[in-house]
Amino acid sequence: MNLVSYYYFVEAAKDLHITNTAKRLFISQQNLSNHIQKLEQYYGVELFNRKPKLSLTYAGEKLLEAAERILGEDANVINQLAEISEKGVGVLRVGIPAYRAQVCLPLILPIFYQKWPNIKIQLTETQSANMEEMVAEGLLDVFIGIKNADDSALEVTPLLNDHTYLMASDTLLHKYYGKRADRLKQEALNGTDLKAFSELPYMLVKLPNRLRKTTDECFNAAGYKPNVFIESSNTELLISLYPKDFAAFFVTEMRLPLLEDIMTNSSCFPLMSGGDLIMHRLVIAHRAEKYLTQYVKDFIKISIEVLQEIEISRQKARGKAGKRV
Structure with a gap:
């Protein structure tokens, strides 16, 4: 056949x-x-x-x-x-969520293709949990994402810590908090557990999205059910609605550079739980016992180097993360 x-x-x-x-x-x-x-x-x-x-x-x-x-x-x-x-000809099957690919691949691929110009890359852009299974089953060579299961079949290398942020416009904050808005922003500059933001309406991605699970846990810990303006499984739809000042929105740190055009007059507050900043560890993983060609090894090496450079830059900039964008 x-x-x-x-x-x-x-x-x-x-x-x-x-x-x-x-x-x-x-x-x-x-x-x-x-x-x-x-x-x-x-x-x-x-x-x-x-x-x-x-x-x-x-x-x-x-x-x-x-x-x-x-x-x-x-x-x-x-x-x-x-x-x-x-001959340096082959196929590299990479799994990575679409928005992470927008940030990572423009930095990784130019370096990779200098050495391996004849490698064809097949991208799978879906949730990390799905890609993790695909790597374990041999359907992907590597995936870049958030590791879910404790799977000994995978060899995992940490890349960076991806923080979670509440994003709200000044218009929205002043609408619901009036004169208290400026003080609220200052108090949440270095982190918030969402207790102080119970009056805001929210735009939320639908379950089983990992970000939604994280924010639901924060709402539960804060002791209230959020006023949900809209829910959607389409994150891009929520992003397109954000500039209309309908509601606040949650984003991962990796999305922030992609949202600069819509973040005018907005503030980003890192989420906290139990006094600690909420973060998810981004990793690159491959099947532990699988034969790796040299170009797969090089892709992994380049990805680690590039993402760790991003992490170093982030650590320097995080002190300013809650300031006006």
Whole structure:
């Protein structure tokens, strides 16, 4: 069976929308459908339920698991043979959440491609928990994110500590706190447990987002349920609404450089719990017993060096984190 058919099937299973998958892969819908039909004919089963909407059959779920393993092993073989041939050609499968990629990859990839110009990078941009599983299963070479489980199958290197911030505009603070707003900002400059901000409305990302879990814990510790203006699983939607001064918003430290355009006349207050600043440790991880090509090793090394430089710069700047942006 052609590996391309497996690849197209796996991609279609991600979207469960033939039109969207075909557009994303720059192929025709007919071409994509033909590959899926070939697999169905080869195995003698239906892989998708077509109505009322596209979904995987039980057979499709089983083939998806097998196809991902097959494609993963194929990538591993390509990498090993490429290194043996010393042509410097191969595939690097990197998992990283999209907004972290915006910050990290423009710093990492120029250095990496100076040494490895012929390496193709396949990006997976999803939640850290999903990518952690994919690395353990051999579907990714490395992931950059927040480690969830205590998994001995992974070799993990810390990169930096990512703090969590409450972001609120002056307009919003003065609307709800009046003359108290300026004093409130000064008191929260170096950290807040949210008790003093109970009157604000909030824009929140939906569970199971890690940031939402963290902020829910803070609200519980502060002893109140937040006034939720809007919830959404789309963080970019919340960011687009922030300049309208509807509500306060929570962000990770890594997002702050990406939000400079919308943070005029705003303040950022680091969140605290039990008197300590809340932070999550960003790591880079790979499967401990997996064969690593030299370019994978170099990518890991470069990532560590770049992110640790960012951490050093952050440590110098954190004293100013609560000041007006």
